[in-house]
Amino acid sequence: MKPRFKMPTPMKITGRTSTLTHAFITSIIPHIEPTEDQIIESLEILGMSLSDIRCAYCWDKPTEWDHLLPLVENKFPTGYISEIHNLVPACGKCNQSKGNKYWKKWILSDAPLSPKSKKVSGIEGIISRLDKYEEWGSVTRINLEELVGQELWNNHWNNREKLFELMAESQILADKIKQIISKNH
Numbered sequence: 001m002k003p004r005f006k007m008p009t010p011m012k013i014t015g016r017t018s019t020l021t022h023a024f025i026t027s028i029i030p031h032i033e034p035t036e037d038q039i040i041e042s043l044e045i046l047g048m049s050l051s052d053i054r055c056a057y058c059w060d061k062p063t064e065w066d067h068l069l070p071l072v073e074n075k076f077p078t079g080y081i082s083e084i085h086n087l088v089p090a091c092g093k094c095n096q097s098k099g100n101k102y103w104k105k106w107i108l109s110d111a112p113l114s115p116k117s118k119k120v121s122g123i124e125g126i127i128s129r130l131d132k133y134e135e136w137g138s139v140t141r142i143n144l145e146e147l148v149g150q151e152l153w154n155n156h157w158n159n160r161e162k163l164f165e166l167m168a169e170s171q172i173l174a175d176k177i178k179q180i181i182s183k184n185h
Contacts (some may be wrong), residue, residue, distance in 0.1 A: 013171040017164055018075075024160045025077045028144065034084035042084050045133050047125075056088035056130060057098070057107060058120045066090035068130070069139055070100040077144055085137035088130070103130060 034042070043049055046056050055062045065087040069080045080086050090098075097113035098106045104127060107115045115123055145153045 013167050013174055014164075017167065020163060021075050021160065022072055024156065025072050026082075028156070029071060029077065030081045030083075030140075030142075032081065032083040032140075034087075038084045042088075042133070042136070045136050046088065046129050048089070053089050055091040055094055056133075057090060057094040057103070057126065058115050058118060059122070059126070060091045060093075062089035063092045064090055064095060066095045066098065068103050068134065070102070072100045079141040079144055081140050081142065083140055086139045088133065 040050060043053060046054075048054055053062055054060065056066075056068075066089075067080065067082065068086050068088050070078055071080055071082075072078065093113045094115070097111055101109075101111070107123060107127060107130075110117055115126065120126070
């Protein structure tokens with residue numbers, strides 16, 4: 001193996017289905033903007049202030065706000081929405097590693113880049129603050145399918161399935177094209 005060299009991982013068209021599922025869900029859920037007072041209160045519960053915001057999971061510099069309770073589970077919406085009671089500051093590494101997992105189970109897991117794996121000190125305090133955060137306000141959970149009706153709901157998810165079928169067909173063509181190029185290059 002060559003030092004400091006790693007080939008990029010080949011892409012598969014069908015490797016993006018989870019990203020598209022996430023898009024199909026986040027495109028329909030409500031986003032409720034918090035007030036400045038709500039932001040300040042949320043940070044105080046997490047042991048932070050507007051002048052000192054940290055990743056709620058590992059205490060590093062945050063890059064985004066993460067959904068504490070996942071929007072997607074088993075490839076379908078959980079019904080949780082984007083609102084301050086379901087959002088905490090996070091660094092990109094923690095957000096990516098956590099994915100759609102329940103935060104407490106993930107923090108204590110051996111998942112790559114979880115706080116336990118990163119050997120973050122003070123995990124008990126982090127969990128305690130996040131427990132308080134969960135108790136702070138009730139996270140809105142909507143039965144989306146019931147709200148919009150069966151027909152509209154099925155149309156939305158059928159479009160997702162059609163897109164996945166087209167991606168699978170496209171992957172077969174891409175594999176053939178790659179094989180021809182590899183043989184002739």
